[in-house]
Amino acid sequence: MEVAIKSIPVLMQGAGITLFITIVSICFGLILGLSAGLARLSKNRILSFFATCYIDFFRGTPLLVQLVLIYFGIPDILRDIQEGLVAAFGIDPFFNNIPTLAAVLIALSLNSGAYIGEIFRAGVQSIEKGQIEAARSLGMTYRQAMRHVILPQAFKRMIPPLGNEFITLLKDTALVSVIGFGELFHRGDLIVSRTFEAFAVYMEVALIYLIMTLTFSRFVDYLERRLKYGD
């Protein structure tokens, strides 16, 4: 118990870091997801093909694998290429490793972007066909119809699944402890290996995650109620 109380400040700091990487990754994920979702909906076959590949890969492989691939795998290849360049042109080596934080943010953003892409596509496709037909029949272009008619309605429908995605990502950040990034779970893990108080500390870590996820899901409920006009 003493250990649990003593470790509160360290774990709270870790929770702050967890929240930080979640929020930053969701922001990048939103940009990636909107682009990927729009690309998938596009009539341009090539665009839609690449978006489908991206989404399939990052939804179809474990986040843990994506993480080690980005943190260990990509630098490995880059070092090989660098070796070749150094040998060929006699330049100085300039690359060694991806910073841990960068690898974490890249992996989480790419992963959440793929899920958000699908949320976005589903949101747009859930809007009745009559809406775009009405907009187009008034002479609006595809872009105008998307911007003023389809997207505002789709965004409203996307709020609950986006909230889910945020919560899932928040919990999945625990995985980044495998590359030694000091977020909430990693810090708890270190404390346990030092003190052997496995139950108390892991439970404490779990409760902190729970507080964060419950707070956030209440916030999403509130948002949903606020926006509940229209459909």
Added chain:
Amino acid sequence: MIEIKNLYKCFNELEVLRDINCRIASREVVVVIGPSGSGKSTFLRCINMLEKPSSGDVSINGVSLTDPKTNINEMRQEVGMVFQQFNLFPHKTVMENITLAPVRVRSLGNKQAEEVGMELLEKVGLSDKAYAYPQKLSGGQQQRAAIARALAMRPEIMLFDECTSALDPEMVGDVLTVMKDLAREGMTMVVVTHEMGFAREVGDRVIFMDEGMIVGEGTPEQIFNNPSHERTQAFLSKIL
């Protein structure tokens, strides 16, 4: 004037329209009737290119809509459409529904667009609902709002796609009254409907469609009182 030449439309294997030829004059009210699945709605939707013809041509005022060089968005500004399911934008008020396209497409000022909107809402009897959201309106009110929305673009032609079919019977009259007023003002109208009373009273010409073809055409008297084609006779005897 609308001119339709050798219009065919297929959905995969299914031939929905077969060799449709038709001219609709300016200020004419043409009513299209026929059994369900006869291609009436597809025919109507080809006039503003919501469906792309598989072959043949549709032209409005001499401009071919199937010509890839034609700006379809510009053409559609002149052709209003009213749908069976109203298709009002649920996230916008009635007034915003009406002003959206004039402001975004015709670059009308907000204030001007609202004035036009108010005028049209008075015309369809909905001036007290200007700032309500569509779901607060009855079906008949929604449909009249949708008519006002289409009229706000000041179109030359109005297309009505079974616009009273989704309404409770007591709402139908209000919508038909608005349509009759429009016809009287000289709007060019193509109306797909099951309202035979409307066809008889307002139509300058009635087109009877069956299995993707125009099989009967004439004034309401000719079609309703002595239909020449036996398929038309059979259809009318069932519904009249």
